[in-house]
Amino acid sequence: MKFRGAKPSLVSSQVRNTAAWALAGPTEDAAHSWRKALVSAEEIPHGHDGDGAYLRLLLAAHHATVATFVPTDFDSHIRFHAWQRCETVADLRVAAAVLEETAAWDPSEVSARVVTVPGVGPLSGHDGEWLGVRAGALGRALALGDDATADAQTAFLDASLERHAEAFAAVQRAKGRELIALEVVATIAHNLGDLSRVVETWPLKTPTALSVRRRYAKLGHETEGDPRFALAGRIYKRTMAAENPRFLGMRAARSLRVHRDLLLGIGPFFDAWGEVMARHPSLDDDAPGGDLGGRGAALAALLQSHLAAPTVQGFLRAIAGFHREAPGGVERYADEVAARDRPALRTGAVREALGVDRERFEARMINRYRAALDAG
Numbered sequence: 001m002k003f004r005g006a007k008p009s010l011v012s013s014q015v016r017n018t019a020a021w022a023l024a025g026p027t028e029d030a031a032h033s034w035r036k037a038l039v040s041a042e043e044i045p046h047g048h049d050g051d052g053a054y055l056r057l058l059l060a061a062h063h064a065t066v067a068t069f070v071p072t073d074f075d076s077h078i079r080f081h082a083w084q085r086c087e088t089v090a091d092l093r094v095a096a097a098v099l100e101e102t103a104a105w106d107p108s109e110v111s112a113r114v115v116t117v118p119g120v121g122p123l124s125g126h127d128g129e130w131l132g133v134r135a136g137a138l139g140r141a142l143a144l145g146d147d148a149t150a151d152a153q154t155a156f157l158d159a160s161l162e163r164h165a166e167a168f169a170a171v172q173r174a175k176g177r178e179l180i181a182l183e184v185v186a187t188i189a190h191n192l193g194d195l196s197r198v199v200e201t202w203p204l205k206t207p208t209a210l211s212v213r214r215r216y217a218k219l220g221h222e223t224e225g226d227p228r229f230a231l232a233g234r235i236y237k238r239t240m241a242a243e244n245p246r247f248l249g250m251r252a253a254r255s256l257r258v259h260r261d262l263l264l265g266i267g268p269f270f271d272a273w274g275e276v277m278a279r280h281p282s283l284d285d286d287a288p289g290g291d292l293g294g295r296g297a298a299l300a301a302l303l304q305s306h307l308a309a310p311t312v313q314g315f316l317r318a319i320a321g322f323h324r325e326a327p328g329g330v331e332r333y334a335d336e337v338a339a340r341d342r343p344a345l346r347t348g349a350v351r352e353a354l355g356v357d358r359e360r361f362e363a364r365m366i367n368r369y370r371a372a373l374d375a376g
Contacts, residue, residue, distance in 0.1 A: 001049050001091045005077055007056055012041035017062050018070040021260050022110050030104045034060035035129075052098035055082050059102055059133070066129055067111030068261060069250050079132050079198050083140035089149075096137055096149050102130055112263040112273075115183040117167040124186060131160060135198035135216065142212065143145070143204045157195070157216060164188050165228040172231070173373070178366040185236040185317045186244055188229060192220040231376065238372040239365070243267040243314055249305035253298040259283045260364025267314035268365070271358040274302075276323025296336025303341050306350065316353035317361060323354050330354075 004309060006014075015038055016023060027036035036051070043349035044053045061072040066082045086092040114124040134153045141150035171181040173259045176329040199213045220233040221225040256262045259282045265273060281287055283295040293300075299322060306315035323329045330345050337345065344350055 001087070001094070003059070003087060004047075005054070005081075006074075007046050008041040008044040008054065011057055011061050011072065011074070012038050012244070014072045015064050018072070018257050019065050019110065022064045025109075030101065031106060033101050034063050034105050038064065044080070052094045055095055056101065057099045058082070059098070062129060063102065063105050063107070063126065064110050067107070067113050067125060069247065069253075069256060069264070075132075079136040080201070083136045084203075086087050086140055086144070089144050089146045089207045092137070092140055092144055092146055092149055096141075096152070099133060099137060102133075110260070110263075112265040113187070113264065115180060115187060117170050117180065117184060118177070119170050120163065120167045123164065123167045123187050125152060125162070125187060125190050127160060127187075128194035131191055132194040133158060135195055138212070139199070139204060141201040142202075142206070142209050143169040154212070161228075162220070164191065165226075168229070168232045175282065178369045179362060180367050182240055182365060183269070185232045186266055188232050189220055189236045189241070190244070192229060195219070209218075210242075219234050234376070235369065235372040238375070240267075242311055245309060245312060247305065249308055250301050252304070253293060253301035255283055255293045255295070256301075267312070268317055269362070270314045270318035271361070273323035274318035274323075275325040276321075277318070278322045278325035287324050296333040298322075299330060299333045300337045300341070301331065303337055303344060303350070307341060307344060311360075317358075318350060319350055320353045320356065320361075321358070323356075338359070 022034060025035060026032045027039060033056070037057045041057055044057060049055060055078070058074045058078050062074055065071045082095060083092070086095055098121055103159055107124045111124055112124060112284065114122050114126075115123050134156055137159070138150055138153035141147075141153060160292055167184050168181070171177040171184055174181070196217045196219065198214045200218075202209055202213055218224045220229045220236075222230060222233065225233065247264060250256065250264070255288075256277075257282065259279055262273075262282070264270070277283060277295065277298050283298065285294055287294070299319070302315055302322070304317050306312070306319065311317070319330065326332060330350075334342050334345055
């Protein structure tokens with residue numbers, strides 16, 4: 001099975017650029033086959049993927065970086081091109097076997113966007129990434145007439161979707177779990193979107209393929225979706241839809257790439273993240289990698305991101321958390337903020353946010369959740 005794509009060494013170097021910390025640790029167990037693929041990338045021959053090693057490398061790169069500020073850009077390959085290049089059922093089954101390895105990879109090692117649901121377990125944006133990749137495998141299985149692979153992927157998708165539904169049911173009306181519920185509805189919306197985007201682009205238009213596509217497309221939509229997710233979708237639109245953009249502005253703060261602790265969680269609940277930025281030793285002026293900008297660069301990127309998207313509350317909450325924990329508050333780092341942006345640190349929405357503590361803000365979000373839930 002031939003492939004065209006980035007050289008394996010380049011794939012690994014991209015991961016090292018955005019999440020070098022992820023490359024340190026165990027490599028020999030199944031749960032860390034992703035790390036082994038990344039650290040041994042140069043052993044993979046370029047241009048041929050008979051044993052699935054290149055696909056494993058791309059899946060590993062995606063796993064390691066998709067929840068960072070600068071993910072590697074191999075989405076289209078792992079969701080579409082890798083599967084379209086499977087010319088035979090044998091090729092497809094090699095690739096599908098590699099895909100099965102991802103079930104053992106723990107997203108919490110490389111992501112702060114993991115929510116633990118009582119009675120269900122962890123749910124994360126990584127679940128949506130794998131839904132999309134498996135949808136790519138399913139589409140190719142239908143095209144090649146590989147019923148066994150199609151059945152395996154369908155079973156996985158159905159089980160994952162049921163687990164998503166169980167997660168929402170577990171917290172939907174549970175008193176004291178409203179914040180978890182908000183993170184759950186945001187995660188569900190992201191993950192259903194990942195699945196839908198892939199099945200809607202399947203090139204195969206046979207009656208069977210169209211039927212399967214309808215089964216998995218737009219599950220969170222009001223009119224065409226799955227009833228299990230309709231309420232979660234409405235709550236998401238009323239409470240969280242504006243709070244999880246792509247955070248592209250934060251890429252400017254290269255200092256935030258140096259440690260797992262600095263990964264961004266699920267917005268808008270960024271008070272604790274801001275507090276971590278204010279005190280994390282890797283952002284100290286004398287820390288290794290201090291030439292990346294440190295704490296001041298992180299604050300500057302936060303402020304610029306807020307000014308670019310003033311309705312996103314998460315940026316303000318991160319600034320508020322930073323202010324509480326940093327000696328001297330945000331004023332200490334004002335000189336590292338662009339001159340045109342400095343007035344915003346002292347007035348308007350930022351100054352108002354600094355006066356609202358985490359508990360008060362979260363109480364507001366709980367009330368918004370309850371109102372959205374009651375509205376049905």
